[in-house]
Amino acid sequence: QSALTQPPSASGSPGQSVTISCTGTSSDVGGYNFVSWFQQHPGKAPKLMVYDVSKRPSGVPARFSGSKSGNTASLTISGLQAEDEADYYCSSYTGNNNLIFGGGTKLTVL
Amino acid sequence: QVQLQQWGAGLLKASETLSLTCAVYGGSFSAFTWNWIRQPPGEGLEWIGDIHHGGVTNFNPSLKSRVTMSVDTSKNQFSLRLNSVTAADTAVYYCARGGVFGGSYGELDYWGQGSLVTVSS
Numbered sequence: 089q090s091a092l093t094q095p096p097s098a099s100g101s102p103g104q105s106v107t108i109s110c111t112g113t114s115s116d117v118g119g120y121n122f123v124s125w126f127q128q129h130p131g132k133a134p135k136l137m138v139y140d141v142s143k144r145p146s147g148v149p150a151r152f153s154g155s156k157s158g159n160t161a162s163l164t165i166s167g168l169q170a171e172d173e174a175d176y177y178c179s180s181y182t183g184n185n186n187l188i189f190g191g192g193t194k195l196t197v198l
Numbered sequence: 199q200v201q202l203q204q205w206g207a208g209l210l211k212a213s214e215t216l217s218l219t220c221a222v223y224g225g226s227f228s229a230f231t232w233n234w235i236r237q238p239p240g241e242g243l244e245w246i247g248d249i250h251h252g253g254v255t256n257f258n259p260s261l262k263s264r265v266t267m268s269v270d271t272s273k274n275q276f277s278l279r280l281n282s283v284t285a286a287d288t289a290v291y292y293c294a295r296g297g298v299f300g301g302s303y304g305e306l307d308y309w310g311q312g313s314l315v316t317v318s319s
Contacts (some may be wrong), residue, residue, distance in 0.1 A: 091242065125305040128245070133234075133309035134243065135291055140302055157259075177243050182301040185256035187245040 092117065092178055092190035099196040105166040108193045110178030111159060113116055116188055122181035125163045128192075129174045137176075138163060152177035164193075173197040204293045204310035211239030212319045216280040220310050227251055227274040231296035234267070234278045236289040239305060243291075246282040249276055250299045283317045290314050 093111040110117065110125075117123055123141045126134035136145050138154035141161065147182045161180070164178035165172055178190040206218035220232070234246040247257035247265040257265050266279040280287060290312045297305035 120303075122303040124306065126306070133312055134306070136305065136307045137311075138308055139297075139305040139307075179243075179245070179304045179306075185248075185303075186258065187248075187304055189235075189243040189245060192242040 092152075092180060092192040093151060094176075094178060094193045096191070097164075097194045097196065099198055100165075100168045100198045102168055102170060104168050105164060106168060106195065107164045108176055108195070110161040110163070110180075110190045112188075113159055114192045116159075116180040116182040117156065117161050118184065121155065121156070122128050123156055123161040125161075126143055126151075126177045126179070127136045127174045128177065129173075136179065167195055170197050200295065200296065200308045202293050202308055202310040204291075204313050206213075206313055206315070208314055209315060210283055210315065210317045212317055213283050214284050214317075215280055216287065216315055216317075217277065218293070218313055218315070219275055219277045222274045222276075222295070224254075225273065225295075225308075229289055229298055231299050232269070232276045233294045233296045234291045235294055235306070236287075237292070237312075238286075238289040241289075246278065246280075246291075248296055254299075285317050285319050288315065288317045 125138040128134040141156045142154045201223040204220040222279040227249040231247040231248045269276045282304045293310040294306040
C-alpha cells in the first residue's frame with residue numbers, strides 16, 4: 089500500500105496559522121478515525137501531537153489541532169512559533185491491524 | 199514516567215539478520231501494543247509492526263516475510279528480528295508504545311531513542 093500523501097513543504101510566519109494536509113483513501117484515512125500526527129526535529133525521535141484525528145496528548149499545546157474530512161486529514165498549527173519548525177508526519181490505520189505513514193512535510197517558520 | 203531504551207547491532211552485512219531489543223521502564227507493559235518503526239536516512243517513517251504482551255503480532259505486508267517479533271514479559275522487553283537484510287534496510291529503527299490493546303491505533307506516545315542500523319554490501 090502507498091504512503092499517505094502530504095505536501096513536501098509548508099511555511100508560515102510567527103503568529104500565523106498553517107495547515108498541513110494528509111490524503112489517503114476510503115480504506116485508511118476515510119475509513120477510520122485513527123489518524124495521528126507526529127512532530128520530528130532533526131536527529132530526534134518523533135513526538136505524538138494528535139491522535140484519533142483530533143485528540144491531543146497531555147502536554148501538547150492547544151495550538152495544535154487535527155481534523156478530517158472524507159479521505160483527507162489536516163493538522164492546523166495556530167500562533168506559529170519558531171520551535172514549531174520541524175518535519176510533520178501523519179499516520180492512519182488501514183484495517184487488518186496495519187498502520188501507514190505519510191511521506192512527511194517540512195515546516196519552515198519564516 | 200514511561201521510558202523506552204533500545205539496543206542492538208549497528209553494522210550488518212547483506213544477508214545477515216538485524217536484531218534489536220527495547221526495554222520498557224514504567225507504566226503497564228501488558229495493557230499496550232509495542233511497535234517498531236524505521237526511517238531510512240533523509241526519508242520518512244515506515245511502520246514495521248507491533249506485538250502485544252501475549253505475543254499477538256501484526257506486520258507491514260511489505261516486510262512480513264522477513265520479520266519476527268517477540269516479547270519477554272519477565273523483563274518488560276520486546277524484540278525485532280529482520281532477516282536477509284540488504285542496503286535498503288539501512289535506517290534508524292525506533293521502538294514505540296502504541297495504544298491500548300484492542301483500542302486506539304497509531305497512538306504512538308512514547309518512543310525509544312532510535313538505533314541506526316547500517317547494512318553494507
